[in-house]
Amino acid sequence: MPEVGGVFIQMEDEIASITSVIGASWAGAKAMTATSGPGFSLMQEGIGLAVMTETPCVIVDVQRLGPCQGFATLPMQGDVMQARWGSHGDSRSNIVLAPASPQEMLNLTMEAFNLAERFRTPTIVLSDEIVAHMRERVIIPRIEDLRIENRSKPSVPAEEFRFHELSGSDVTPMPTLGSGYRLNIMGHLRTEEGRVNIPSQNAPQLAFKLLSHLSEKITTGEWEARKIKTLYADDSRTMLISYGATSRTVESAVKEARKAGMKVGCARLVTLWPFPEEQLQTILEDIDNVIVVEMNLGQIVDKVREVVGRSTRVIHVPKVGDLHTTEELLDCVRKVAV
Amino acid sequence: MSHPLMKYLREDWMPTVLCAGCGDGTVLQCMLQAVENKNIDIDQVAIVAGIGCHARLGTGYIAADSMWPLHGRALPIATGIKLVNPNLHVVVLTGDGDCGSIGLSHFVHAARRNIGVLTLCFNNGIYGMTGGQVAPTTRRGAITKTTPYGNLEYPLDLCSLAETAGASYVARWTTAHPRQLTKSIEKAFEKKGFSFIEAVTQCPTYFGRYTLETTRASEILRWFLRNSMSVEQSKKLDSEELAGKIIVGEFVDTQKPELAEQYQIQSRLKK
Numbered sequence: 001m002p003e004v005g006g007v008f009i010q011m012e013d014e015i016a017s018i019t020s021v022i023g024a025s026w027a028g029a030k031a032m033t034a035t036s037g038p039g040f041s042l043m044q045e046g047i048g049l050a051v052m053t054e055t056p057c058v059i060v061d062v063q064r065l066g067p068c069q070g071f072a073t074l075p076m077q078g079d080v081m082q083a084r085w086g087s088h089g090d091s092r093s094n095i096v097l098a099p100a101s102p103q104e105m106l107n108l109t110m111e112a113f114n115l116a117e118r119f120r121t122p123t124i125v126l127s128d129e130i131v132a133h134m135r136e137r138v139i140i141p142r143i144e145d146l147r148i149e150n151r152s153k154p155s156v157p158a159e160e161f162r163f164h165e166l167s168g169s170d171v172t173p174m175p176t177l178g179s180g181y182r183l184n185i186m187g188h189l190r191t192e193e194g195r196v197n198i199p200s201q202n203a204p205q206l207a208f209k210l211l212s213h214l215s216e217k218i219t220t221g222e223w224e225a226r227k228i229k230t231l232y233a234d235d236s237r238t239m240l241i242s243y244g245a246t247s248r249t250v251e252s253a254v255k256e257a258r259k260a261g262m263k264v265g266c267a268r269l270v271t272l273w274p275f276p277e278e279q280l281q282t283i284l285e286d287i288d289n290v291i292v293v294e295m296n297l298g299q300i301v302d303k304v305r306e307v308v309g310r311s312t313r314v315i316h317v318p319k320v321g322d323l324h325t326t327e328e329l330l331d332c333v334r335k336v337a338v
Numbered sequence: 339m340s341h342p343l344m345k346y347l348r349e350d351w352m353p354t355v356l357c358a359g360c361g362d363g364t365v366l367q368c369m370l371q372a373v374e375n376k377n378i379d380i381d382q383v384a385i386v387a388g389i390g391c392h393a394r395l396g397t398g399y400i401a402a403d404s405m406w407p408l409h410g411r412a413l414p415i416a417t418g419i420k421l422v423n424p425n426l427h428v429v430v431l432t433g434d435g436d437c438g439s440i441g442l443s444h445f446v447h448a449a450r451r452n453i454g455v456l457t458l459c460f461n462n463g464i465y466g467m468t469g470g471q472v473a474p475t476t477r478r479g480a481i482t483k484t485t486p487y488g489n490l491e492y493p494l495d496l497c498s499l500a501e502t503a504g505a506s507y508v509a510r511w512t513t514a515h516p517r518q519l520t521k522s523i524e525k526a527f528e529k530k531g532f533s534f535i536e537a538v539t540q541c542p543t544y545f546g547r548y549t550l551e552t553t554r555a556s557e558i559l560r561w562f563l564r565n566s567m568s569v570e571q572s573k574k575l576d577s578e579e580l581a582g583k584i585i586v587g588e589f590v591d592t593q594k595p596e597l598a599e600q601y602q603i604q605s606r607l608k609k
Contacts, residue, residue, distance in 0.1 A: 001605075002601070002604055002605035002607075002608040002609070003605075003608050003609060005605065005609070007421045007422060007601060009417070009421060011414060011417075011447075012414075012443050012444065012447040013443065015411060015414070015444075016411070016414035016417075016443075016444055016447070017414075019407070019408065019411040019414040019415045019418070020414040020415065020417050020418035020421075021418060022407070022415055022418065023386070023405075023414070023415035023416060023417065023418025023419040023420075023422075024418035024419065024421065024422045025418075026405070026419065027384075027418065027419040027420075027421075027422035027423045027426070028422060028423065029422040031418070031422075045408060045411075046408070046411070049407050049408050049411075053405075053407070177384045177403045177419060177423065177426065178381065178382055178384060178403060178423055178425070178426045179381075180381045181403070182381070182401050182402055182403055183403050183404070184397045184398050184404050184405075184406070185397070185403075185404065185405040185406070185407070186397055186405070186406040186407070187406065187407050187408060188406060194398070195351070195398070196397075196398060197355065
């Protein structure tokens with residue numbers, strides 16, 4: 001980092017890592033931290049602070065088998081719901097992206113910074129032990145070819161700036177510490193004037209408005225990174241749904257099945273949260289069978305069931321600690337596909 | 339005429355939420371007086387507070403950049419700020435529970451790194467905001483809400499911990515020593531490295547009521563004075579004679595390379 005004018009520090013623990021990232025972000029830097037499984041649990045407190053203070057930051061979580069120590073070198077996709085809901089208190093403004101290759105580790109981390117800056121929210125790159133250990137060719141783009149987003153700064157002077165004002169799903173500009181705005185940044189519920197002594201009869205209404213703002217700012221409107229990548233989606237009767245490392249075997253299984261003449265395709269969720277409901281609904285509209293492949297006991301499958309409704313058959317293929325084999329997936333496909 | 343330090347405060351936010359007779363206001367005044375005396379541009383000060391009585395002073399009442407984030411995590415947040423913008427005066431307001439219990443490891447590591455953060459610890463010897471529970475700094479034998487038969491544990495000496503961990507400046511005063519406290523804060527503003535100042539503050543509502551059986555701030559302040567002993571004096575006594583004493587003065591006053599500055603120098607060399 002010194003070579004490029006950045007700062008790197010190894011903090012004493014994950015709580016200190018995420019909180020120092022929050023401090024760095026308010027001091028004006030684009031800041032990130034990286035961890036694996038248990039460290040991500042520790043970071044939830046800080047992620048809650050980043051949500052409540054609308055701090056742009058990026059967290060890379062390399063998922064591993066758990067809970068607790070689990071098994072450090074075994075893969076799992078067990079943090080999907082934790083990445084979504086981790087902090088206490090109905091915290092739901094995390095954006096979560098799931099890379100499936102080293103190239104995507106790079107691209108989605110860059111994308112995560114753009115999203116974090118645009119929405120003033122923690123953005124999580126939810127990798128897993130397999131993708132993180134993968135060695136593949138990575139093309140590093142030229143800086144001038146990149147689309148770089150920066151947080152919006154207030155355009156009005158300090159005395160006119162209303163730091164805590166909420167305007168529905170709009171993101172408020174974010175001044176930097178030391179720029180004369182005399183900010184009072186807090187993890188506490190506040191009035192739109194930034195007061196914390198709130199009459200108890202007003203607090204519930206105020207809390208509803210704040211929490212709705214935090215949630216709606218990332219779900220309102222379309223944004224390009226909320227994406228799903230598909231293969232043979234046009235004429236398939238059966239679709240396999242996956243994300244992250246799991247999608248690698250899914251793709252080879254689908255290609256095998258196609259060779260055998262089966263009308264099978266797959267959809268890979270690149271954005272996990274906010275869940276790309278409408279996009280998935282469109283993809284799965286005329287599908288007979290949906291097979292959800294996850295390296296856990298079932299985290300995204302319920303969301304898929306909700307999207308497709310009762311008329312479509314949803315089959316779940318759970319596994320932990322290892323990738324599904326192509327053969328396992330083909331077995332499953334053969335049972336339903338024609 | 340308004341108070342000469344009122345320009346640093348949000349007057350329309352007054353009165354504070356603190357109890358009558360609380361010592362935190364005295365520490366706040368000492369801090370603002372030090373800012374005034376040292377001619378520090380308040381817009382170049384970033385305050386990070388913890389959680390507890392002291393924290394309510396940190397965000398809101400002071401008209402400066404401030405954060406009121408999480409219990410115990412002020413120091414790592416401050417570390418992030420200082421590393422990105424070493425020109426800011428980063429001030430951490432913390433309490434004895436915030437710093438000595440939940441945030442203990444961050445405290446030790448911030449001192450070890452010698453990050454240029456001024457840490458002002460309001461030590462009232464009890465968890466005041468939550469109703470008077472025992473803290474890691476509570477005196478042995480003290481009655482609190484969670485030690486109704488007396489505290490069996492030994493209190494933590496935050497200053498000696500800061501010294502051991504490697505802080506550049508360490509001092510302790512009580513709210514009965516406001517001039518000395520102000521001078522120490524002034525000195526800490528000039529220090530490059532990590533400075534730790536412990537301000538022993540009176541909590542009439544809990545500490546006073548439970549331990550000294552008085553809710554009068556003036557009586558607690560007199561008790562502070564009676565029980566205080568200078569660092570120099572304390573060196574002549576053994577641990578038995580020192581039991582229950584509040585040792586006041588400067589414990590460390592040294593100059594050594596500060597982390598954020600060192601990082602910048604290293605970065606220039608690597609570019």
